[in-house]
Amino acid sequence: MKLSFKIFPTVLFLGGLAGTSGFAQAPPASLKGFPVPEPDLVAMGIAKPGAAAKLALQQLGKALYWDMQAGSDGRTACASCHFHAGADHRDKNQRNPGHDGVFSEHEGANSTVKTSDFPLHHLAVKDDRHSHVVSDTNDRVSSQGVFRSDFLDIVAGNAVDSANFAIDDTPFRVAGVNVRRVEPRNTPTVINAVFNRDNFWDGRADFCFNGSNPRGPSGTTNIIKMVGQTPRQQGPAPICIPFSSLASQAVGPPLSAFEMSAAGRNWRKVGEKLLHLPALAPQRVDPTDSLLGPLVPASGPGLTTTYRALIQAAFDPDYWDDPQEHSFRRQRKRSGNWHAREREPVHVDGVQLLAVLGACHPEV
Ligand code: HEC
Secondary structure, rough: OOOOOOOHHHHHHHHHHHHHOOOOOOOOOOOOOOOOOOOOOOOOEOOOOOOHHHHHHHHHHHHHHHHHHHHOOOOOOHHHOOOEOOEEEOOOOOHHHHHHHHOOOOOOOOOEEHHHHOOEEEEOOOOOOOOEEEEEOOEEEEOEEOOOOOOOOOOOOOOEEEEEEEOOOOEEEOOOOOOOOOOOOOOOOOOHHHHOOOOOOOOOOOOOOOOOOHHHHHHOOEEEEEEEEOOEEEEEEEOOOOOOOOHHHHHOOHHHHOOOOOEOOOOHHHHHHHOOOOOOOOOOOOOOOOOOOOOOOOOOOOOOEEEEHEEEEEEEOOHHHHHHHHHHHHHHHHHHHOOOOEOOOOOOOHHHHHHHHHHHHOOO
């Protein structure tokens, strides 16, 4: 259960480059202790001030990252695919067929990846791209997520969502039986991802978190709603929480029908489910864990706290307390600003914003 975002793989990698470049350069300094760029959530009125609130935010994020209950199947956590040095070292059923949707003839769904499968693009002379291509495939080696299903509803007090599985999910199918679906891109490590300005291979998890999806300022958000006089001044307001590419990233997987979700699940349902389940209920947590250790019960699995309690300890009451929500609205209107902002009824929807901010907190 220990995960540090500040350890050495990046340094090793950079060090390796320096070593082979032919230039006599001093190795780059260690990132250990390097200040993590982060937004001032307290100044933005999102998080509560104080060390206890910050600790709760970090604990919330770490618990969510590891909690298998976040997946529709009650088994798939973020960490399922980022378990080993922040990446994935499972070798069975880790192939995606690529953009043609067809597996290479000898390695299909549910096969085991072998050392001899690499490199996928095999050149006769590995550093000469003009050399003869010995073998090639557009299959990808990635991470298995959930079985294909259509979301029906959550089941009160149950980590497993109700869903329809009676779907032919070819090509993720062997002898008439579906297998877990596999992502179309390789899974990078999350270690040191906090230092990436944007995340994902294509950088689409934006530096600015809009409270809703990975796309940053260009994406719409349903968290803050403008209530101005003209149609242009009404509707979702763009918000930007800077230095939060990890939050932008984290709103992807929990609703992805490849990664963690039955197709058609929404954030309200994710929040509603998690708020009614004990945090990490089916999992045993190491009592020496840097953040969660103090919350480990004397015996048995899970934590001695709930997501509700952690959210209330970490976040400004505006985000979870109804009466405060109203006073927030009045306060903004009094300021005379044309784009007085009214938060939509948050309740469990708010968990989306809260969860991802917590989930991606740099110290987690
Ligand atoms: C089914 C496997 C799977 C699950 C579950 C999963 N991820 Fe990932 N993760 C991936 C893959 C694949 C990518 C690369 C996707 C891309 O670049 O398009 C990725 C990329 C990332 C990155 C970007 C790292 C970089 O260097 O760009 C981070 C950070 C990350 N995931 C964190 C998370 C978090 C947090 C969760 C849970 C909310 C999560 N992942 C759930 C497979 C998974």
